[in-house]
Amino acid sequence: MERQAARFEGTCGTCGAACTGWAEQFVEKDGLRWALDLECTCGTASCDRGRGTAQAAVREEILARHGTYRLQAEGAVVLKAIRSAFGLSIAEAQRAARAGYSGTLVEVRLLAELVRRAGVPAALDRDDQ
Numbered sequence: 001m002e003r004q005a006a007r008f009e010g011t012c013g014t015c016g017a018a019c020t021g022w023a024e025q026f027v028e029k030d031g032l033r034w035a036l037d038l039e040c041t042c043g044t045a046s047c048d049r050g051r052g053t054a055q056a057a058v059r060e061e062i063l064a065r066h067g068t069y070r071l072q073a074e075g076a077v078v079l080k081a082i083r084s085a086f087g088l089s090i091a092e093a094q095r096a097a098r099a100g101y102s103g104t105l106v107e108v109r110l111l112a113e114l115v116r117r118a119g120v121p122a123a124l125d126r127d128d129q
């Protein structure tokens, strides 16, 4: 399964101290998932999970740690893949697809897989080198 994780620095919701944890993105049943686990020395542990694009703070950590990738594919199928993988509206998907989609490796690999499954060639490139 496709999965990327990065160290995450957050703030404890109980005592307000700085604490560290893991930000993670992965694919489940052809959909994007994210998780954020934080543990504080005060004993508080929190884990947030969700579907679709991760909250910005989670994505930023993963992009910083693992780099940005760009989807190389064309056609209406790209928009459809973005909508179904990330659970976006048409307008949101159009915005994301406008300049060719770039994001985390987990996101772009999932899109490439969905596009290929529709019979359209797709590749991905590292975008930030």
Ligand SMILES: [Zn+2]
Binding pocket: 012, 013, 014, 015, 016, 017, 040, 041, 042, 043, 044
């Ligand atoms: Zn705490």
